[in-house]
Amino acid sequence: MKRKNISSGAKWEEIVGYSRAVKIDNLIEVAGTAPVIDGKVIGIGDAYVQTKTCLQIIEKAIANAGGSIEDVVRTRMFVTDISRWEEYGRAHGEYFSSIKPVTTMVEVKSLIDPDMLIEIEATAVVEPKIN
Numbered sequence: 001m002k003r004k005n006i007s008s009g010a011k012w013e014e015i016v017g018y019s020r021a022v023k024i025d026n027l028i029e030v031a032g033t034a035p036v037i038d039g040k041v042i043g044i045g046d047a048y049v050q051t052k053t054c055l056q057i058i059e060k061a062i063a064n065a066g067g068s069i070e071d072v073v074r075t076r077m078f079v080t081d082i083s084r085w086e087e088y089g090r091a092h093g094e095y096f097s098s099i100k101p102v103t104t105m106v107e108v109k110s111l112i113d114p115d116m117l118i119e120i121e122a123t124a125v126v127e128p129k130i131n
Contacts, residue, residue: 001025006064008057011039012112020057023065028124032078033057034116041115047084051077051091054120059095062124069095071124075103078119082107088118 001024007013008020021030035042035053043049059069075096079088085105092103101122111119 004065006061008061010036021061021065023067026126026128028062028065028067028071028126030058030061030122030124032119032121033061034111034113034119036113036116041113044115045117047079047081047087047117048091050117051088051120052094054118055091055095058120058122062122065124065126067124067126070099071126072096072099072101072122073125074101074123076121077103077105078108078111078121079105080108080110080117084117 004023005019006021006023010020013019018031020033021028033054035050035057037053037057041050042053062069062071075092077088077092079085082105088105096103
């Protein structure tokens with residue numbers, strides 16, 4: 001079993017002790033990903049922009065692990081206001097309308113920063129490399 005840890009450099013990774021993504025063999029797991037770039041929450045108050053930002057960060061992490069967004073088989077969306085599901089869903093659909101991974105959207109009381117409206121986890125399975 002071969003393991004590769006991928007870091008995004010988020011301040012929470014060292015504090016909490018986690019990786020943005022971990023690849024083991026052909027499985028890539030991406031941690032809960034918030035809409036944070038360079039330590040700043042992107043799209044404050046805008047559920048659509050925050051969702052797109054999370055997915056862009058996830059896409060980069062998967063690419064750094066040797067996969068692509070097309071390899072995603074599951075997403076989990078944790079949102080602070082489920083009544084805005086269409087905004088989150090529109091952004092998710094723009095990424096995944098042709099891929100159609102299984103997904104879950106659940107409302108949570110809050111996220112680590114009150115400006116965050118969403119956090120997304122993803123699982124990807126890449127084609128095994130033949131040597």
